Amino acid sequence: MSSVRRFILQHSRILAKQRPFAQGTALSVFVFNFTGKPVARIVMKFGGTSVADIDRIRNVAAHVKREVEAGNEVAVVVSAMAGKTNELVSWTREIAPMHDAREYDVVVSSGEQVTSGLLAMALQTEGVDARSWQGWQIPLKTDNAHGAARIMDIDAELLISRISGGQVAVIAGFQGIGPDNRVATLGRGGSDTSAVAIAAAIKADRCDIYTDVDGVYTTDPRIEPRARRMDRISFEEMLEMASLGAKVLQVRSVEMAMVHGVRTFVRSSFDDPASINSQSGTDELAGTLICDEDEIVEQEVVTGIAYTKDEAQISLRRVPDRPGISAAIFGPLADNHINVDMIVQSVSEDGSKTDMTFTVSEGDVNKAKQVLEEARSGINYEIIQSDTGLAKISVIGIGMRSHAGVASTAFAALAEKNINIRAITTSEIKFSILIDSDYTELAVRTLHSVYGLNQ
Numbered sequence: 001m002s003s004v005r006r007f008i009l010q011h012s013r014i015l016a017k018q019r020p021f022a023q024g025t026a027l028s029v030f031v032f033n034f035t036g037k038p039v040a041r042i043v044m045k046f047g048g049t050s051v052a053d054i055d056r057i058r059n060v061a062a063h064v065k066r067e068v069e070a071g072n073e074v075a076v077v078v079s080a081m082a083g084k085t086n087e088l089v090s091w092t093r094e095i096a097p098m099h100d101a102r103e104y105d106v107v108v109s110s111g112e113q114v115t116s117g118l119l120a121m122a123l124q125t126e127g128v129d130a131r132s133w134q135g136w137q138i139p140l141k142t143d144n145a146h147g148a149a150r151i152m153d154i155d156a157e158l159l160i161s162r163i164s165g166g167q168v169a170v171i172a173g174f175q176g177i178g179p180d181n182r183v184a185t186l187g188r189g190g191s192d193t194s195a196v197a198i199a200a201a202i203k204a205d206r207c208d209i210y211t212d213v214d215g216v217y218t219t220d221p222r223i224e225p226r227a228r229r230m231d232r233i234s235f236e237e238m239l240e241m242a243s244l245g246a247k248v249l250q251v252r253s254v255e256m257a258m259v260h261g262v263r264t265f266v267r268s269s270f271d272d273p274a275s276i277n278s279q280s281g282t283d284e285l286a287g288t289l290i291c292d293e294d295e296i297v298e299q300e301v302v303t304g305i306a307y308t309k310d311e312a313q314i315s316l317r318r319v320p321d322r323p324g325i326s327a328a329i330f331g332p333l334a335d336n337h338i339n340v341d342m343i344v345q346s347v348s349e350d351g352s353k354t355d356m357t358f359t360v361s362e363g364d365v366n367k368a369k370q371v372l373e374e375a376r377s378g379i380n381y382e383i384i385q386s387d388t389g390l391a392k393i394s395v396i397g398i399g400m401r402s403h404a405g406v407a408s409t410a411f412a413a414l415a416e417k418n419i420n421i422r423a424i425t426t427s428e429i430k431f432s433i434l435i436d437s438d439y440t441e442l443a444v445r446t447l448h449s450v451y452g453l454n455q
């Protein structure tokens with residue numbers, strides 16, 4: 001079992017109450033529509049650019065209507081209009097830099113309330129029976145971690161009863177209700193997780209993630225125009241891609257899809273709704289299916305390249321080389337919720353002192369330095385140094401499990417372009433390198449080409 005899968009299984013939560021007549025169980029009941037096909041239950045999620053203005057919302061309504069007319073049961077999850085959440089976040093910072101997270105959630109969840117109401121209206125205008133639902137009305141229950149809450153439970157039976165009569169449920173993504181009875185948001189990009197969690201809870205046949213690209217590409221198509229759309233990608237590879245910077249899906253949504261086996265299909269909302277046959281399977285539609293690795297026939301060694309900018313590096317020089325030193329450094333950082341990523345410890349020259357270098361996100365660098373200053377007497381380092389403006393480029397592929405020498409190809413290619421590598425980490429199905437962020441685009445394109453990913 002891979003480390004990723006083990007991690008996910010350890011952290012999985014059962015969130016759905018059992019659907020009473022779950023397909024594939026002994027209690028299965030198939031309902032047929034007028035075309036004689038079994039009714040499919042689908043979740044359709046539309047991101048910010050897909051609902052960016054009134055025309056786009058009308059276009060979304062046309063996509064939803066198409067699925068309803070094909071006889072499907074539909075739950076829709078919407079994001080806020082593009083840019084809206086950023087604006088709301090900036091207002092919370094402006095009014096009080098150190099604000100109450102519960103009030104932050106009240107403010108930033110409001111964008112989704114607007115789009116859910118507008119889409120319900122657009123559907124009603126088109127003669128489609130629809131009703132909007134906020135997180136608290138579902139209810140979609142979360143834990144108490146305001147601003148980055150996790151979903152704990154969804155009342156699936158209630159939601160199924162709402163959509164099985166043919167009414168479209170238009171659900172505000174990104175939000176739920178915490179144990180304190182207050183609105184809680186799921187972290188940036190969280191509508192993806194709302195959608196996949198709802199699909200898992202109601203045992204949907206598919207979760208369609210409509211966005212501004214027509215699928216998952218071998219790398220961000222905004223950086224490399226020669227990036228290729230993949231027809232399929234495994235849950236594990238998608239999880240690595242998302243964790244390592246491909247923001248096309250929120251990481252937690254991929255974890256959720258993997259744990260619950262939700263067939264998740266990334267596709268474009270800009271495709272003409274009239275040109276799409278809702279009876280088609282994912283193989284005939286333009287998009288990327290995220291599925292089990294066994295369902296992928298031709299497995300490449302390298303599947304994709306991801307990147308994150310805004311990385312920072314901190315070095316502690318001349319640290320005593322003794323047992324417990326890592327705990328003394330990284331314990332206080334963890335206690336202060338600072339995520340440490342790559343760690344490099346140099347071999348000490350005389351066995352008594354060493355250098356410890358690690359990365360954190362640029363936004364955390366000042367806090368990390370402050371924490372380390374406060375912990376200085378317990379660690380006993382001589383100098384603390386930091387560097388910002390770095391980027392992490394990651395190469396991902398399940399085929400790396402069985403192929404040697406994949407990383408050395410990258411090192412040679414980057415050397416040829418004169419790109420200096422500051423740190424390297426590797427794991428079973430990926431490796432990452434740290435470089436100066438000015439070289440991000442060049443490095444991504446170089447690696448994309450060297451692994452034969454260009455179309």
Ligand code: ADP
Binds near residue numbers: 048050079
């Ligand atoms: P939405 O608003 O629909 O949630 P996002 O902006 O969150 O959309 O995600 C879509 C964006 O993800 C794309 O516009 C694209 O630039 C970016 N992206 C990054 N990496 C990838 C990738 N490997 N494949 C596709 N899109 C990617």
Ligand code: ASP
Binds near residue numbers: 111173174
């Ligand atoms: N509107 C929220 C955000 O911008 C959630 C989402 O779009 O997924 O982060």
Ligand code: MG
Binds near residue numbers: 192247
């Ligand atoms: Mg998104």
